[in-house]
Amino acid sequence: MPTQLNGRTCDMDAMQAIADKYGLIIIEDAAQALSSKFRGKCAGTFGLAGTFSFYPAKLLGCFGDGGAVVTNDDEVAQKLFLLRDHGRNEEGEVVAWGTNCRLDNIQAAILNLKLKTFTKDMERRREIASMYDHALRGIDDLILPPAPDEDEKHYDIYQNYELGPGIVMS
Numbered sequence: 001m002p003t004q005l006n007g008r009t010c011d012m013d014a015m016q017a018i019a020d021k022y023g024l025i026i027i028e029d030a031a032q033a034l035s036s037k038f039r040g041k042c043a044g045t046f047g048l049a050g051t052f053s054f055y056p057a058k059l060l061g062c063f064g065d066g067g068a069v070v071t072n073d074d075e076v077a078q079k080l081f082l083l084r085d086h087g088r089n090e091e092g093e094v095v096a097w098g099t100n101c102r103l104d105n106i107q108a109a110i111l112n113l114k115l116k117t118f119t120k121d122m123e124r125r126r127e128i129a130s131m132y133d134h135a136l137r138g139i140d141d142l143i144l145p146p147a148p149d150e151d152e153k154h155y156d157i158y159q160n161y162e163l164g165p166g167i168v169m170s
């Protein structure tokens with residue numbers, strides 16, 4: 001279960017190699033990485049399923065709690081569909097155990113609105129990360145996150161701009 005932390009997708013070739021070696025399924029925690037990419041492929045789309053958080057502090061935040069799971073697997077999708085709504089199927093019959101994880105309509109409307117500028121907003125985050133990089137690069141005591149485009153395999157969107165050692169800004 002790789003965690004795509006701070007808006008950076010980890011090296012998914014390395015993850016896949018481990019999964020292949022030990023016969024493991026990959027499920028990504030992409031709560032902090034919506035639209036971040038590794039080798040041009042989005043976080044959350046590498047494994048059997050990927051999860052995203054829409055908590056207010058996240059890249060795409062609503063005004064309360066929210067989230068999403070993506071999968072290409074029909075069976076997993078069907079199970080998730082039941083789990084999120086008390087085990088109710090499309091006919092409204094309870095056919096499995098479930099809980100209430102429905103996305104509230106108001107939160108969905110807020111997310112819909114924010115999605116319109118999402119790509120632009122992520123570009124702005126990358127611009128600001130570049131500014132931090134230029135301003136802080138010369139300070140020897142700081143460990144900076146990789147600059148945008150520093151490594152062509154990664155497209156980072158800086159959920160947090162985390163400085164080391166021991167200083168965290170978000």
Ligand SMILES: Cc1ncc(COP(=O)(O)O)c(C=O)c1O
Nearest residue numbers: 003029031032053054055066067
């Ligand atoms: C990496 C990571 N995983 C999971 C979560 C949990 O997301 P949520 O609060 O939407 O359940 C968060 C949010 O804090 C997170 O940053």
